[in-house]
Amino acid sequence: MSESTRVHNFCAGPCTLPVPVLEEIRDELLDFHGTGMSIIEASHRASAYDAVHMSALADFRLLADVPDDFVILFLQGGASLQFAQVPMNLLADGETAGYVNTGTWGKKALGDALRVSPVYEAWSDATGAFDHMPASEEIEIRDGSRYIHLTSNETIGGIRFAELPTLRVPTVVDMSSDFLSRPINWSAHDLVYGGAQKNLGPAGLAVVVVRRDRLSHHGRSLASYLDYTTHEASNSMANTPPMFAIYVMGKVLRWMRAEGGLGIFENRAAERSSLVYNAVDESNGWYTCPVDEASRSLMNIVFRLPTEELEKRFVAEADQAGMVNLEGHRSVGGIRASVYNALPLASVHTLIDFMEQFRSANS
Amino acid sequence: MSESTRVHNFCAGPCTLPVPVLEEIRDELLDFHGTGMSIIEASHRASAYDAVHMSALADFRLLADVPDDFVILFLQGGASLQFAQVPMNLLADGETAGYVNTGTWGKKALGDALRVSPVYEAWSDATGAFDHMPASEEIEIRDGSRYIHLTSNETIGGIRFAELPTLRVPTVVDMSSDFLSRPINWSAHDLVYGGAQKNLGPAGLAVVVVRRDRLSHHGRSLASYLDYTTHEASNSMANTPPMFAIYVMGKVLRWMRAEGGLGIFENRAAERSSLVYNAVDESNGWYTCPVDEASRSLMNIVFRLPTEELEKRFVAEADQAGMVNLEGHRSVGGIRASVYNALPLASVHTLIDFMEQFRSANS
Numbered sequence: 001m002s003e004s005t006r007v008h009n010f011c012a013g014p015c016t017l018p019v020p021v022l023e024e025i026r027d028e029l030l031d032f033h034g035t036g037m038s039i040i041e042a043s044h045r046a047s048a049y050d051a052v053h054m055s056a057l058a059d060f061r062l063l064a065d066v067p068d069d070f071v072i073l074f075l076q077g078g079a080s081l082q083f084a085q086v087p088m089n090l091l092a093d094g095e096t097a098g099y100v101n102t103g104t105w106g107k108k109a110l111g112d113a114l115r116v117s118p119v120y121e122a123w124s125d126a127t128g129a130f131d132h133m134p135a136s137e138e139i140e141i142r143d144g145s146r147y148i149h150l151t152s153n154e155t156i157g158g159i160r161f162a163e164l165p166t167l168r169v170p171t172v173v174d175m176s177s178d179f180l181s182r183p184i185n186w187s188a189h190d191l192v193y194g195g196a197q198k199n200l201g202p203a204g205l206a207v208v209v210v211r212r213d214r215l216s217h218h219g220r221s222l223a224s225y226l227d228y229t230t231h232e233a234s235n236s237m238a239n240t241p242p243m244f245a246i247y248v249m250g251k252v253l254r255w256m257r258a259e260g261g262l263g264i265f266e267n268r269a270a271e272r273s274s275l276v277y278n279a280v281d282e283s284n285g286w287y288t289c290p291v292d293e294a295s296r297s298l299m300n301i302v303f304r305l306p307t308e309e310l311e312k313r314f315v316a317e318a319d320q321a322g323m324v325n326l327e328g329h330r331s332v333g334g335i336r337a338s339v340y341n342a343l344p345l346a347s348v349h350t351l352i353d354f355m356e357q358f359r360s361a362n363s
Numbered sequence: 364m365s366e367s368t369r370v371h372n373f374c375a376g377p378c379t380l381p382v383p384v385l386e387e388i389r390d391e392l393l394d395f396h397g398t399g400m401s402i403i404e405a406s407h408r409a410s411a412y413d414a415v416h417m418s419a420l421a422d423f424r425l426l427a428d429v430p431d432d433f434v435i436l437f438l439q440g441g442a443s444l445q446f447a448q449v450p451m452n453l454l455a456d457g458e459t460a461g462y463v464n465t466g467t468w469g470k471k472a473l474g475d476a477l478r479v480s481p482v483y484e485a486w487s488d489a490t491g492a493f494d495h496m497p498a499s500e501e502i503e504i505r506d507g508s509r510y511i512h513l514t515s516n517e518t519i520g521g522i523r524f525a526e527l528p529t530l531r532v533p534t535v536v537d538m539s540s541d542f543l544s545r546p547i548n549w550s551a552h553d554l555v556y557g558g559a560q561k562n563l564g565p566a567g568l569a570v571v572v573v574r575r576d577r578l579s580h581h582g583r584s585l586a587s588y589l590d591y592t593t594h595e596a597s598n599s600m601a602n603t604p605p606m607f608a609i610y611v612m613g614k615v616l617r618w619m620r621a622e623g624g625l626g627i628f629e630n631r632a633a634e635r636s637s638l639v640y641n642a643v644d645e646s647n648g649w650y651t652c653p654v655d656e657a658s659r660s661l662m663n664i665v666f667r668l669p670t671e672e673l674e675k676r677f678v679a680e681a682d683q684a685g686m687v688n689l690e691g692h693r694s695v696g697g698i699r700a701s702v703y704n705a706l707p708l709a710s711v712h713t714l715i716d717f718m719e720q721f722r723s724a725n726s
Contacts, residue, residue, distance in 0.1 A: 007399030011406045014603065022393050022401050029389040030382075036370030036685065038385050040565040040611065043374045043688055076439035076567060077588055080602040084586030112586040197603055202403040204439060204567045204605030223447030223475040225440055239443040240377065240560055242567030244607055248403065322399065325406055 008347035010337045011325035012155045012300055013177065013198035018342045021251040039247050044240050053243075056250035057235065063253055063262055066209055067186050073208040073228060074236040074246055079105075079176045079195045082206055083112035086172055086191060089210075089228045090146060091117045092219045097147045097172070098122030100139055103130040103154035104331070109174055113149070122148055130157045132292035136165035145169050147190050153178040155198075156329040158302030158336065159295040164188065170211075178299045179207070180256065181341055182266045190214050198299070199341040201249030204242045256341070265341050272339040272348045273298040279352040286359050290334070304334045306363075311335060314358055323351055371710035374688035375518045375663055375701045376540065376561035379710075384614040402610050407603050416606075419613035420598065426616055426625055429572055430549050436571040436591060437599040437609055442468075442539045442558045445569055446475035449535055449554060452573075452591045453509060454480045455582045460510045460535070461485030463502055466493040466517035467694070472537055476512070485511055493520045495655035499528035508532050510553050516541040518561075519692040521665030521699065522658040527551065533574075541662050542570070543619065544704055545629045553577050561662070562704045564612030567605045619704070628704050635702040635711045636661040642715040649722050653697070667697045669726075674698060677721055686714055 009016040032039040035048050042049045057072055066072060075081070086109075091097060096117065099110035101124040113119045120142060123134045139148060147170050153160035155177045164173060170190035179194040191210040197203040208228070215229050224230045230238045256265060277296060280287040280303045289296065289303045305311045311334060315327045328334035337351060372379040395402040398411050405412045420435055429435060438444070449472075454460060459480065462473035464487040476482045483505060486497045502511060510533050516523040518540045527536060529551045538547075539557035547555060554573040560566040571591070578592050587593045593601045619628060640659060643650040643666045652659065652666045668674045674697060678690045691697035700714060 005394065005399055009400055009404055011404075011409075014406060014606065015404060017401065017404050019393075022403075026389050026392040029392065030385050031368065036368055036687075037372055038380065040385075041372055041374075041377060041380050043377060044566065046374075046688070076441070076605070077444070078439070078602045081440070081586075081588040084589060108587075112588070115584045115586045195603060202607050203407065203603040204608060221478045223444075223478045224471075225444040225475070226447060239441045240558060240566040242439070242605065242608070243377065244565050245567060245605070324399075325409070 008323040008350050009325060009343070010323060010339070010347070010351070012329070012336060012338045013195075013340070014203050015198060015338060015340050016342045016347075017201070017248070017252060018255045021248065021255055024251055025248065040244050042243070044237055044243055049243060052247050052250055053235070053237065053241065056246050056253060059250065059253035059257060060207065063256055064180060064184055064209070065186070065262075069212050070186060070209050071212050071215070071228075071232045073210065073231045074241055075206045075208055075231060076204065076242050078203070078206050079174055079193060080108070080112075082174070082193045082208060083109045084116050085208075085226055085228070086149070086193070087113045087117040087119060088220065088222055088226055089218050090172065090191065090214055091119075092217060095146050096120060096142060096144055097149060098139065098141060098145050099149045100134065100151070101125070102133055102151050102159065103157040105154055105156075105174060105176070106149075106151040109149055109151065119149075129290075130154070131159065131290055132295040133159055133161045134165075136167060139165060139167065141167060141169055147172045150174070153297050153299055155300045155338070156332060158291050158297045158300045160297040160299070162294060178297075180262060180265065181269045181299060183262055196245060196249050198338075201252050202245050205245035205249060252342070268341070268345070269298040269339070272343065272345065273301055275348050275352050276301045276337055276339065279355045283355075283359055286363055287355065299338060299340060301337045301339065302328060302332070302334055308333065310362060313362075317358065318351075318354055321350075321354060323347070323354060371686045371713055372688060372706070373686060373700045373702070373710070373714070375692070375699060376558075376703070377566050378561060378701060378703050379705045380564070380611070380615060381618045381705045384611065384618055387614055388611065403607050405606070407600060407606055412606060415610050415613055416598070416600065416604065419609050419616060422613060422616035422620060423570065426619055427543060427547055427572070428549070428625075432575050433549060433572050434575050434578070434591075434595045436573065436594045437604055438569045438571055438594060439567065439605050441566075441569050442537055442556060443471070443475075445537070445556045445571060446472045447479055448571075448589055448591070449512070449556070450476045450480040450482060451583065451585055451589055452581050453535065453554065453577055454482075455580060458509050459483060459505065459507055460512060461502065461504060461508050462512045463497065463514070464488070465496055465514050465522065466520040468517055468519070468537060468539070469512075469514040472512055472514065482512075492653075493517070494522065494653055495658040496522055496524045497528075499530060502528060502530065504530060504532055510535045513537070516660050516662055518663045518701070519695060521654050521660045521663045523660040523662070525657055541660075543625060543628065544632045544662060546625055559608060559612050561701075564615050565608050568608035568612060615705070631704070631708070632661040632702070635706065635708065636664055638711050638715050639664045639700055639702065642718045646718075646722055649726050650718065662701060662703060664700045664702065665691055665695070665697055671696065673725060676725075680721065681714075681717055684713075684717060686710070686717060
């Protein structure tokens, strides 16, 4: 399709994928690499798919600079299932971990972990605003804590850890909404995980990267799908994997490598988000960002207009102009512009031009 | 692509999908219904995806004639995760259920259930051949059994229940490999489930159909993803669903309706499998089927040649002639021709012609 008919997609996820990736999928949809069948008809035991799968694993390792002592798993159930699987696999009976409650996702992770193990809340925003991330020294680390769980970026609140805290115990980090948008300091983590459907590919795939020597620790009777060792032993092919999502993510990872790697995407995230935050900050208070400046997300930019009525019109007029999914999450209202890895810079420029016009027309 | 370049795909799963479905996916891959984005870039909260999702739910209900007192869930993790999720959700502490061990899949279901609850083996093939299904009266039903678990079709052994047993307790049935290839007698079941990647669509999606009044029974502390009620309350959109797999399955279900519904596919399964079994039976013992005649699968047809050497050549020459994935499972050897819903009758005719030629040339 021509770029001109393509919308600017600011969805919090799933979201925009690179056009060259979509074109490749389309072009090979009925005949994958001369196999005479679609990739979605291929056996997961066939060599054609095996190559796709192993390349995706290798490219993820390369891009994220994953050390050899970490295992990469491709799983189903999204980050949501990881909220349960992480404590199931990393905590033995009687062990604990601290969960940092930074907003909707941190709270969900804590809630599900509590159904599995006696974990504790290691921090919460006492004001209830959830407009900032804690400093390292504010995070409570109780004796016997195996890990501290963090959410690197909160999609709904629009906050992120500008730098992830390095603590005296390992961290486990839900990176769903800023996965592979910046380098990962592996020495601090025992496990990082995320749903693919924001920066990496379509829905239906979670990537879990876990320190190998943390596997087999739990001593529980875990069903095989729920045990990381099942997937580690089989390169995530113990049962039929979510093949299409892995195939698409593989293409996104290759595209990211061709674009120049993680450093490029870190720079682009800074550039895209700065453009929007500047448009907010330079509006003389007409647009306002409810988030603490040091915690501003580079992926999900939330801002408000003078009235809810204006916010509704902003979303509707933007939509008419081809900028979609700008409404804030229903739980917080306002505007949210998600600017993930694959969002073209042109989409950001279109948005800030529109912000300027809308303000002129309505102030 | 032209039919002539398309292979005949006899894979045990994932497998052939209808060409018109693949063509639709390709044609709308870059712009789904005028939204200016791909379906794999769409928000699961957007109306465009919502319509896809709700249609798939409705079409499944219509095709399988699912009564109102059953809930249809779209989940991730395949049938493998259901091996754990079923007992987690259907059994309270101290309750039990019987598992009928009819082969590889029945055994896996039992093994995982045992990690969750004190269930028991309700039948196993004492000969170790796993070449037939038990009669109803052979299945042990211990006091206090909440359900008996069955595998309707064993893909590796190539056996099926010609008629699923109706027992004095409800049955739970793994229908992964013959889902929607015949009508379902809902009055006998509390739950049926299956991975989509054989008869219904691509990998990455499991469909669970459960009697509504069996939900909320377990009384356990279950993580939200693992609790069926989470998905029931949200039409399986509590977290981001496996959208692409649901979208494709929706198209397959519409195609099945347009072809004439479940009765047509039941007839086609009988026709396809008869053609291959007849080619075996009429070979004067050159081809042999190791399966009890009454238990022969209509989906996965296993047969042997006089020697393993001939079997290797059969697979290789068939592959050269455009018939792929005919090797039996590595655990049992031989030949396996899987003939799922979307396999064209022409593929079956091509296979039986080849069987005839190969036998003439080698006997």
